[in-house]
Amino acid sequence: MPLLVQKFGGTSVADADKILAAARRAIQAHQRGQQVLVVVSARGHTTDELIALAKEINEHPPAREMDMLLSTGEQISVALMAMAIQALGVPAISFTGAQIGLVTDSFHSKARIRNISTERMIQALDEGKIVIVAGFQGVDQDYNITTLGRGGSDTTAVALAAVLGADACEIYTDVDGVYTTDPRVVPEARKIDRISYDEMLELASLGAGVMHSRSIEFAKKYGVPVHVRSSFSDAPGTWIVAEQDARRLGVTVTGAALAKDEARITVFRVPDRPGVVHSLFHSIAGSHIVVDMIVQNVATDGTTEVSFTVDSGDLAETLRTVENAARSVGASGVAHEAEVAKVSVVGLGMKTHTGVATTMFEALANAGINIQMITTSEIKISVLVDRASAALALRTVHKAFGLDEWDNTAWPPFSIENAQTKPLRQPQDAENGSNSTSPQGMEELVISGVELDEAQACLTLFNVPDEPGFAGRVFRRIADAGVFVDMIVQNISTAGNTHLSFTVPRASAEDATKAVTGMGPGEVSVESSIAKLSVLGVGMRTHTGVATRMFGALAERGINIALINTSEVRINVVTDISRGQESLICLREAFSLADEA
Structure with a gap:
């Protein structure tokens, strides 16, 4: 059965109505016959509010305790998302990073993923449930809660798509894709229908804020197609894919x-x-x-x-x-x-x-x-x-470079079905036929x-x-x-x-x-x-x-x-x-x- 990972950012789960809208998207994919895993961020400005509260208590709060505090934002979101999906008649279960065995190093506030245990997620998916996982967080080998830093929920989503061999990872956000440049600075910027991992890595490192570099590193390493799209529209967004699927004849500059x-x-x-x-x-x-x-x-x-x-x-x-x-x-x-x-x-x-x-x-x-x-x-x-x-x-x-005149209709549209590069599948456990754990050192250079x-x-x-x-x-x-x-x-x-x-x-x-x-x-x-x-x-x-x-x-x-x-x-x-x-x-x-x- 095809597997889809969906990630919803803070603005996409900011209130009850938006949580229910996100839940309906997950249910639609489930009803199409896909297994669905959802990753969510903390709601709205929750993280900023928690940081401000910590500063009121201690101007220089310990990094370990900050991770303990900030991880609660995502825990609230996963519970509410599971409640919303169940209220709409579909079974669902929520997990924190620790509960799925997302193990990181011990660098608090900027931890890197070492490995992920997939057993509990696969069991729940095989039972027909929509699985909801807290983004941005994990646990180190001593069971201390850690957070992944900027873009952490994107990183979680793509990492889970990689280790589970998902067909795609959808990133739902408040913009409808990746643009030729920042539309807040250049209103004439145009949406790009598809872009290569390397191009996106360069743009992300250069200040393009839609995706963080670490999530694209995962996508490239494991061949995960990433679809950046709007939480508030059904319109196609931007596919981030392998070079052979992104290349356009006659185009020199993409962004x-x-x-x-x-x-x-x-x-x-x-x-x-x-x-x-x-x-x-x-x-x-x-x-x-x-x-x-x-x-x-x-x-x-x-x-x-x-x-x-x-x-x-x-x-x-x-x-x-x-x-x-x-x-x-x-x-x-x-x-x-x-x-x-x-x-x-x-x-x-x-x-x-x-x-x-x-x-x-x-x-x-x-x-x-x-x-x-x-x-x-x-x-x-x-x-x-x-x-x-x-x-x-x-x-x-x-x-x-004529990027203000970018025309996506000049090339055939991209789809997963016609992609030349497919996601890497992790080796299955010979005894039970499912992935038991991810490779060690997933986020290593x-x-x-x-x-x-x-x-x-x-x-x-x-x-x-x-x-x-x-x-x-x-x-x-x-x-x-x-x-x-x-x-x-x-x-x-x-x-x-x-x-x-x-x-x-x-x-x-x-x-x-x-x-x-x-x-x-x-x-x-x-x-x-x-x-x-x-x-x-x-x-x-x-x-x-x-x-x-x-x-x-x-x-x-x-x-x-x-x-x-x-x-x-x-x-x-x-x-x-x-x-x-x-x-x-x-x-x-x-x-x-x-x-x-």
Whole structure:
């Protein structure tokens, strides 16, 4: 019998009428012949009210007791939902996270799921009951109640869909799907009918608030189709699915996003030798600070600049850590900027289409917006801009890629029945034919591969003017020359100028050099043979220390890093080509992929 997981957020169960409406949705699926498991959040503003109450008692409440308190919100919701379903004539049973054996680690307020016992849920489903589970919560190995942090109910729902092998997971919320950007900032934003896991991961990490990264990590890892839809409408929403089911011919950019609460930190004149970058980021990882953009320039005069961004709330702690680390490695100083924002475009089509960077940079230049930093991945381009220009920048790039004219009817509609990728089914217990428990360490970091590309060249324009439009002019010439650009790295300016580096296919290096020669006051450097190393995985950003492990493995071999850029699903570095194969081997060993073909 097909299994459907439905998740209802706080606004969807805010009062009795809404709880009954949600109950009717679950019953409709049940009457269609599906087994139904419902995950619910705390009602309305319950969590905020509980936090405020705790602060009245104790300004700094213990994390364990906060989890004990906050978990009660979901417990109220599951009981009321079970009552509502039973009142409408269908058997139902409610469970807390502890009652279904959802076991986490012991990091209160931000716990990660280790494993889930499925026996009680499967028994109740097989008895014909609708099962209701409290989202956001679990229990550690010592039976302490834990909570999963931001987006925790989404994470619970997708994790249960994964371990039970559900056909789909429906996320009911107060919006009717995922949009090309935040409609509160750009009213012209359009709903997307389907989007890939990687695109959604990038958008979620960039500030798109519909889904949290951890739930999408689960969905990608276990192949769970996720349907984001409105609690107040029967209209189709947005499907989050595997790449082959999301791809659209002719589309380069799927969405744009704004992360407005960013802070930038730059370490100046970092010695250009193996191990130095690792020392910097090892210190940061030790403080459990999540780093976002990482940019390292090509070195000049034996030193380089390293910049990165963190959430503005982590700025003070990060500065304390980085200033000590900078002194220890012999860097000349540390600077920061608290009023910056990151604007990004994301799309699977970037893998095969040229000119995406050109379009973005030219649009920002025409709007008079200066770019402070640039970093890219195969499906994302991110730029750092002044926070005062952030909303204008988002509207500008959204329009530049025609996202305000998005038309879902141009492609065949998605459905579970015609999906090319099916959810992974967990192995069944041989004795009773049902799943007894989930894999251990469900939410552990998964590194899916390490790649080596030895077919690229790197061009660097030194001392280019720090002004709106220069990057646009550079990549317009590159696009006109028919050259495909991979990595783009631009760090902040010093003394009014900056360096701009990018990689191209080695066979196109001469054409690219001719195109940009003479564009700036500085010289053009061409490294005709480089090794680009990429670590790919799920959970790259939410698990701190991935970059540190990568940098540390290279440092132990005495391999120097020339360029760095990062994304949600991969970290890229450039090294000397003579060390490429050695770098590949050591990174596979570092991430336990030594037997990878």
